[in-house]
Amino acid sequence: MSQKRLSLSQLVVKYPDTFKLRGSSQEKKIALTFDDGPDTRFTPKVLDALKANGVKATFFVLGSLASTHPDIIQRIVHEGHVIGNHSYSHANLPKLSVDKFQNQIERTDNVLQGLIGYAPRLIRPPYGAINEEQVRWMADHHYLIVNWNVDSLDWKSLNSDQVLHNIIQQTKPGSIILQHSGGADSQDLSGTVQAIGPLVSKLKAAGYTFVTVPELLHVTKSR
Template identity: 85%
Template structure:
């Protein structure tokens, strides 16, 4: 799933198009008199419709990408036929090593957005990813749905994962991919203030649905364009079968190479550093 579940089992990581609107403020029905400054002015719907400031609204992911272009990325430049393969929700010992085997056989470097909890459990797989020339990104500690967290808990998801990875790979990843692609504006501002970079995707393989190799291959081939960031998974819930991802990977690389594409890591595609 676009990054499995809050513990790698929940809702799909399909890119949300909008965050749920905040409930309207309740009207104070008590008769106690409040100071004028503390009263919330009622807003007549007809007179003031459309006049609410954008900053007061919950922005969609695409709106956040437009508002924070230096912090929130969905794709690379369309001027060159370069693309980036990305793999979420690992590492594990079921599928991550198989994905690495295919990438090695085809001499392709990719970007792995890993969970802090799983990195701690499978440090040898993390070291293999790095030793074979791939890039590591931060995918939170426990696959939490970030917009539902308090500020402190959100920060802990990122910082705790960074601490685990720093000890294993020797650098603090600059790249963050929120589970499900979901993040709110306050969190984006925190990311910007702390010099991270949010990287979502514009090609979704939907492989978290345990699709066949043909389905995974077709989903990617139909959407890929120059500059694409392609979402796949190298780990997930115990109930998920990512065999289709592994089996599709070799043919996918061959087809895209034949179409003139070059595979690069996300930092290479976006011309950014891999570490903070």
């Protein structure tokens, strides 16, 4: 007998303590998140822009790239940002066997533990894709799955005006905003980098405070 597969929105409702899309709507706080790094093309520029604007963000990194660019991981942490686990090789987790799924998470944890001294509590599955069995495993191992409720669509190599428009249009108190600090060689994330300054100005002017995901969700960054 096969069980009905739950959608992501159903999983969020069923596992509210383990699966988050946003923070509280009671406070005008928002979290910028950046996936798929670290790389040498865009991650340093994203970090420069965040530093110039005095904003801390959360980076969901790939274990394979973290081990290739340990210096960038250390810079992220040194500059006050938070690191989350985005799997080892950007695998589509629901398509993996139990062993391979666990290996994607644990291998990344091991790399990061060695580089930053903690295993992240925050996990963002690639493509936001995860199934119920995997959510339960995350809960049992004290992880927190963090997807998003604002998608910049910056992975489409949009220009800064488009990135800015997509974010501003959707942002509300408690929003978790998805952007990227790395990607395929064919992707141009210049728009992401260039949008950071105007984005921070506009949202601060509208009364928003920028925080890391652990601050937004009132959780620890490590397990």
